[in-house]
Amino acid sequence: MFAQVLFLMSAFLTIGCAIAVMVTKNIMHSCIFLLGSLIGVAGLYATLGADFVAVTQIMVYVGGIVILMLFAVMLTGGKDFVSRAQNLLGLAPAMGNKWTYGTGLFVGAVFLLTNVSLLMNVSKAYPVKNFGNEFPSTVSAIGKLLVKEHVLAFELSSVLLLGALVGAAIIARPRKQ
Amino acid sequence: MNQTLVSYLSQYEFYDILLGLFGKNEGFLAFTIYLLFTLAIVGLCATIGGLGTYAERKISADIQQRVGPNRVGPYGILQFLADGVKMITKEDVMPFTADKFLFYLAPMLALIGVFATLAVLPWSSGFIMADLNVGIFYLIAISSLVGVSVFLGGYASNSKWSMLGGLRGASQIISYEIPVTISVLSITLLAGGMSFGTILSHQQGTPINWFLFHNPFAFIAFFVYFIGALAETNRAPFDLPEAESELVSGYHTEYTGMRFGFFALAEYIEVFVVCGVGAALFLGGGNLPFNISIDIIPLQLVQVTVFMAKALLLYYVVIWVRWTFPRLRVDQLMSICWKYLTPIAIFNLVGNAVWMVMFNGKSIADLVFGGH
Amino acid sequence: MTPAQIDGLMPIVMLMGIAVLMFTGGHFLSLLLAPKKPSHLKSTPYECGELPVGSAWSAFNVRFYVVGLIFIIFDVESVLMFPIASVFRELNDMGEGLYVLEIFLSFISILVMGIAYCWKKGDLDWVKSYQVSLNNNK
Numbered sequence: 216m217f218a219q220v221l222f223l224m225s226a227f228l229t230i231g232c233a234i235a236v237m238v239t240k241n242i243m244h245s246c247i248f249l250l251g252s253l254i255g256v257a258g259l260y261a262t263l264g265a266d267f268v269a270v271t272q273i274m275v276y277v278g279g280i281v282i283l284m285l286f287a288v289m290l291t292g293g294k295d296f297v298s299r300a301q302n303l304l305g306l307a308p309a310m311g312n313k314w315t316y317g318t319g320l321f322v323g324a325v326f327l328l329t330n331v332s333l334l335m336n337v338s339k340a341y342p343v344k345n346f347g348n349e350f351p352s353t354v355s356a357i358g359k360l361l362v363k364e365h366v367l368a369f370e371l372s373s374v375l376l377l378g379a380l381v382g383a384a385i386i387a388r389p390r391k392q
Numbered sequence: 393m394n395q396t397l398v399s400y401l402s403q404y405e406f407y408d409i410l411l412g413l414f415g416k417n418e419g420f421l422a423f424t425i426y427l428l429f430t431l432a433i434v435g436l437c438a439t440i441g442g443l444g445t446y447a448e449r450k451i452s453a454d455i456q457q458r459v460g461p462n463r464v465g466p467y468g469i470l471q472f473l474a475d476g477v478k479m480i481t482k483e484d485v486m487p488f489t490a491d492k493f494l495f496y497l498a499p500m501l502a503l504i505g506v507f508a509t510l511a512v513l514p515w516s517s518g519f520i521m522a523d524l525n526v527g528i529f530y531l532i533a534i535s536s537l538v539g540v541s542v543f544l545g546g547y548a549s550n551s552k553w554s555m556l557g558g559l560r561g562a563s564q565i566i567s568y569e570i571p572v573t574i575s576v577l578s579i580t581l582l583a584g585g586m587s588f589g590t591i592l593s594h595q596q597g598t599p600i601n602w603f604l605f606h607n608p609f610a611f612i613a614f615f616v617y618f619i620g621a622l623a624e625t626n627r628a629p630f631d632l633p634e635a636e637s638e639l640v641s642g643y644h645t646e647y648t649g650m651r652f653g654f655f656a657l658a659e660y661i662e663v664f665v666v667c668g669v670g671a672a673l674f675l676g677g678g679n680l681p682f683n684i685s686i687d688i689i690p691l692q693l694v695q696v697t698v699f700m701a702k703a704l705l706l707y708y709v710v711i712w713v714r715w716t717f718p719r720l721r722v723d724q725l726m727s728i729c730w731k732y733l734t735p736i737a738i739f740n741l742v743g744n745a746v747w748m749v750m751f752n753g754k755s756i757a758d759l760v761f762g763g764h
Numbered sequence: 765m766t767p768a769q770i771d772g773l774m775p776i777v778m779l780m781g782i783a784v785l786m787f788t789g790g791h792f793l794s795l796l797l798a799p800k801k802p803s804h805l806k807s808t809p810y811e812c813g814e815l816p817v818g819s820a821w822s823a824f825n826v827r828f829y830v831v832g833l834i835f836i837i838f839d840v841e842s843v844l845m846f847p848i849a850s851v852f853r854e855l856n857d858m859g860e861g862l863y864v865l866e867i868f869l870s871f872i873s874i875l876v877m878g879i880a881y882c883w884k885k886g887d888l889d890w891v892k893s894y895q896v897s898l899n900n901n902k
Contacts, residue, residue, distance in 0.1 A: 216419045218770040221777065243547065244493060250540065261773055270526045270533050271843050278536030278569070279836040282562055285543055286832045289559070289824055352525045354586060358851035361844070362864050369867070372844060373874040376837050380878040383833035384887040387826055396772040422771050430778045434786075480790065481797045487809040489819065500787045507783040511775040521775040529846055547821070551809035555820040563828045566835040573842045577849050584853025586846065645810055650794040654787060723889075726831070730879075730888040734838075738876060745852065745868055749861040753853055 218262055225258025242288055250281045267353045395589055397429060398422045400518040404689075429521060433510055441660035442472035444707065451708070452715045479653035487550060487646050494548035498541045499651045502658040505537030509665050514588040516678040516695030518687070527587040528576055531669060532569070535624075538662060539565035542626070542643050545655065549646035557642025560632050564725060565624055571733035572620035575613040578737075578744040579603055579673045582610060582753075588672055595676040600757040604674040607756060609743035614674040616737050618706075621666040623729070625659065628714035632722060667706035668699070675702050830887060841875050 232251035239245045253276040260269035361369045398421075401407050414421040446461065446469060453460025461468035486495055512527045514520040524530055539562050546558015582603055583591040595602050603610050623630035634642030644655050671677055678695035720728070751759060809816045848868055855864050882888050 217774055221770065221773060224777070243491065247494065247497065247544070262770065266524060266526050267847065270530045274529070274533035274536070274843055275839055278533060278539065278566070279839045282539060282543065282566055283832040283836060286829045290826065290829055291823065354525050354847050355851050355854065358847035361847055362851070362855070362867055366867055369844065370870060373841070373871045376841055377874050377878045380834065380837045381881055383830070383837065384882050384885065387830040387833065388887065398771065419771070423774065426774045426778060430775055430782060434779070434782050480794045483799050483801065484794055485806055488807045489809055500784060503783040503787055504780050507779040508776055511779055522772040524772065549809065550820045551816070552811065552820045559824060559828055563831045567831055570835065570838045577842060577845055580846065581849040581852050585850050640810065649798060650790045654790065727889070731883065735879065738872060742869065742872060745865055748852060748856055749865045753856055
């Protein structure tokens with residue numbers, strides 16, 4: 216019973232906030248709605264039993280990315296963060312005409328169809344298992360996979376992060392003229 | 393593992409009687425039990441937060457050789473209730489330039505972030521609402537909502553003092569999250585799990601089994617954690633976001649009445665949560681200093697008392713530190729975090745890992761007295 | 765996750781709900797009890813008695829952003845290290861401690877290289893980078 220309630224709440228939070236991100240005219244507000252949407256996605260992960268992924272979602276996105284986005288918006292320091300509506304419906308601040316919207320709709324439809332057909336096949340090939348009363352902890356499973364099967368990926372991710380750190384430091388450094 | 397309050401209570405006989413009363417509907421019974429305990433814990437924590445403001449004034453008065461609040465109730469102990477009533481009956485002023493939506497939302501986010509951490513706080517070995525497999529990791533993650541709320545509070549006010557305080561606050565909170573997380577990581581390494589149940593089960597018995605005394609690195613990790621936690625909760629000497637001598641009142645300069653009250657409540661409860669986590673991770677939590685095999689409810693209540701005593705002792709230290717040390721400068725704040733605490737924390741992590749392999753996970757006490 | 769374990773997430777949702785209810789309830793009470801005499805001067809942003817000039821929403825120093833960037837990278841590193849740390853004791857008891865320690869140490873050493881680089885180049889300094897940017901503007 217609660218699983219359904221949690222799923223419905225998370226789904227409504229995710230979709231509602233995602234729509235609000237598009238519709239709102241204030242960029243700060245859309246950052247905050249994005250935060251709500253990301254928390255909703257964490258709730259969806261939790262309903263799937265992926266506790267570690269759910270918490271990682273909160274840790275990285277809510278605690279890190281959203282704050283970084285808020286900082287980035289403040290970095291631009293515009294006088295007003297509210298932009299005028301310029302689209303077809305007069306709602307969202309996006310620019311575009313009927314061609315861009317048409318293309319977007321087409322691409323979205325193609326993506327949706329591909330994803331649905333893919334997921335249908337996957338769910339047929341791998342039916343959801345009934346774990347009974349014992350569900351193994353995802354954390355220790357992830358940990359063992361990281362040190363055994365995927366050890367190279369783990370080490371390489373560290374190199375990737377090193378590159379990101381150095382890159383961030385260099386880009387943000389005051390330039391010599 | 394992954395024990396919850398309901399699964400703990402279900403081992404007693406009265407659970408079956410209750411189940412009969414609820415018509416064998418386990419979900420509804422679980423809902424009722426959780427609701428009752430959540431309300432009780434929120435009430436308890438709100439009281440602790442309120443008494444925290446009183447304790448803060450009384451201890452600061454003691455340190456500065458004053459009397460402190462002494463009018464409302466015996467020794468002025470009801471002062472926090474009077475403050476609460478005052479907060480409610482104060483006029484709600486909002487700057488006309490403010491971003492109204494975010495101005496409302498910011499204190500609520502702080503409150504949500506702090507209350508959500510209470511779900512995994514281990515009051516005793518049985519009384520823990522949900523002993524998630526990712527317990528401590530979840531706690532760190534969800535409490536970062538407070539950082540967002542501090543920034544939003546500063547931004548939404550559209551006042552220069554608030555803006556500066558909010559920016560400083562957000563960057564300070566995210567910076568000090570790093571040493572805290574890495575210190576917690578070394579305890580995860582020692583305990584072999586992130587859930588509070590696992591962490592506490594390794595610290596049973598006499599204080600020598602606490603993770604604080606597990607090895608020299610864990611001992612240092614406690615201080616790194618505590619200093620980082622002070623900064624994360626914006627407590628002095630790291631209270632730059634609300635430095636009254638330079639920023640008026642920081643990110644809540646423009647907040648009045650009830651909304652200010654909620655910011656303050658969230659802050660004081662967060663300090664208690666941080667102290668409780670410190671007590672659980674390093675000081676053995678609610679474990680009694682002797683091993684008892686029987687498990688009855690009164691014994692659990694004794695454990696709750698022990699946990700509260702440890703947490704409140706740390707709470708006292710937090711207040712003591714606030715009224716003893718001068719405030720840091722912003723550049724000192726950042727260099728302490730990135731140039732001292734983070735390298736020390738990483739050094740501790742490496743030291744703990746090497747210790748685990750070298751001595752096969754034994755603590756100093758095990759090595760000296762022989763055990764396990 | 766079985767339904768019983770999903771039920772363990774109930775208190776989290778409840779606590780969040782209580783926070784929202786408490787906030788709105790407190791607001792409602794203050795709406796009933798508090799006086800309401802708005803005036804223009806009362807609702808100007810506080811600037812020690814002066815009338816505020818301009819908006820507070822202006823561009824701020826880039827160093828806050830740098831702190832945010834470095835934080836995210838450390839955040840992701842710690843997220844990756846948490847699962848390894850949780851299985852460290854278990855694998856150590858199985859006699860694979862040295863192997864996991866090697867992996868763990870090489871991961872951390874790459875991270876330490878990153879900090880050492882930033883430290884050497886002065887990206888971790890708060891004041892110095894500011895002075896450099898001042899000199900460059902001349």
